[in-house]
Amino acid sequence: MSADFLNPVALEVLQHYSRLLWSGSPQPLGNHGGFSGARLWQIDGPAGPLCLRAWPAGFPPERLLFIHLCITCARNAGLAFVPRMLPSLHQTLRIDYGGRLWELQEWLSGEADYHRRPSSVKLRAACAALARLHACWPSSDRFNAKPCPAVRRRLEAVREWRELVRSGWQPLAQAAPDDPARQAAERAWQILSHRIDAIPDLLKRWNTRIWPLQPCLCDVWHDHVLFDGNHVTGVVDYGAMKIDHPAVDVARLLGSLVEDDPAGWTTGLTAYREVRPFTAEEEELARALDVAGTTVGASVWLRWLYHDGKEFADRVAAARRLEVLVKRIEKWY
Template structure:
């Protein structure tokens, strides 16, 4: 599978939601630029082509139809490392070779590469994955998703152990958040942004954060040097990035955040993004995952610890991005929903 290149540059701005496209407005291509790019690098002439409005990212996603098949053409700003993208493509191809047909296998260009550059973007072409994302999952869907995730992690498994970098990253951010709670006039900022549905909850989030942040810091410090199995993981797997038809998993999307880390972050992130059916607790979901890839006792504890940290820290990611840095997103509605969801998780008991 090869060694992972440096995955830390531009992660936050580049890996979010690039394939969260189902149900969004489609804009018919009128310039022919995407058709020309396809012809130059992949050869086939597109019979129909539409650009799709994505959720939060600045990537370009197009649906391509040719030879009676559908494909996804995706462009990512060329500040993203092409070396890293090829490494990720190698991981995807390896999974496909092992029979994981719900992983999109990149189509090689005429030169035999899996990506091409043009118009300030890095482009890739992959089969269009059928199915739809869900927020409310059934028992069968949850079971099959956990098993699919475990199959992918098994395909990418490597003999490596060490401290998980995600712990140090979250610890650093938590300490920054402690300062932010004291130094920023959050009530004023919330009042200035009252058009957001979640603005009314900013005061309560900030008020609860001081004590909860210290508890998170204590937990993270305890885990900083603890060694766990390490391997390539998705890091941005959540409800919108897993597609279902009935109970079956039909696709996993968005691989641009992949780097070496702990499988526990993928497990917790996916479970936290769903509303699970009655009678299904996280312990049961971990049991289903473990039927394919057994978890060590430390890994099970790590799933819960990382989720405890994420529950407290995620609202602060959004507060910093939106109220302090004034970031803009392709879909303000999707952004608003994501923030509201993170606030709800923070303010309710687990």
């Protein structure tokens, strides 16, 4: 189902919500810079703009229920930077329509502008916001203590990469001469040939370590944290949420904001610890997950671009994402 086909469907979906909430026609935003397969529309509302989301086709309803429960919990705890979910006429937070799951939520203001306007105050604000979210979603008896799932995911990605390479596959054989991702792909291929095999040793210490687990964002990065000046106004996109260890979010956020800057990590961790505990051992786990996640991330992008058949509405933007990972890994040599 194309994005163009979904535009009239979006207006039909809005009929399932009170007209007191919205007015006018939904303005299509496509994937709004994301690559998950979700589609977004901005809608006018009397209390401010709203966001209508169509989740990717086949998105599991039970996962969306989990996400909505976590978002509602955070809003009920007073976290205004979490979007407020709006119920349908049937008092549900999701609509199943046209082969997709849909939701309506408030549109959070602000810009993801940390890289353009970095400051220690903004860094502290972002890490404190993450800690406040984690504090809303504590571990409980429902989540058995287990090894860190993020560690297992990274090790599984390494195993899949090795199998793919042993099969004789090479990404450059699939790259057209004018492919905007070709240059970054060539560099990633060279780096991964001798870098990815170090990941199992890096994570070996953590592979069997048992941790209390809890809901985590699992993809909180630069573009998902909105600011107005130095104030965090939004943490957006909860589609990757899983039960995991908070270190995976600390790694993803700090790795995307400050990369390998020691002072930045210290500033961010200090702000996080002012809200909730984060031990020295958890910090070591976060740093290992950051390095492993960056390396494995490059392999995942190569697979998406040249093996898995993933479609990109903006291949140039996809190439930029791979380029960021490659540049960072190159600095480690």
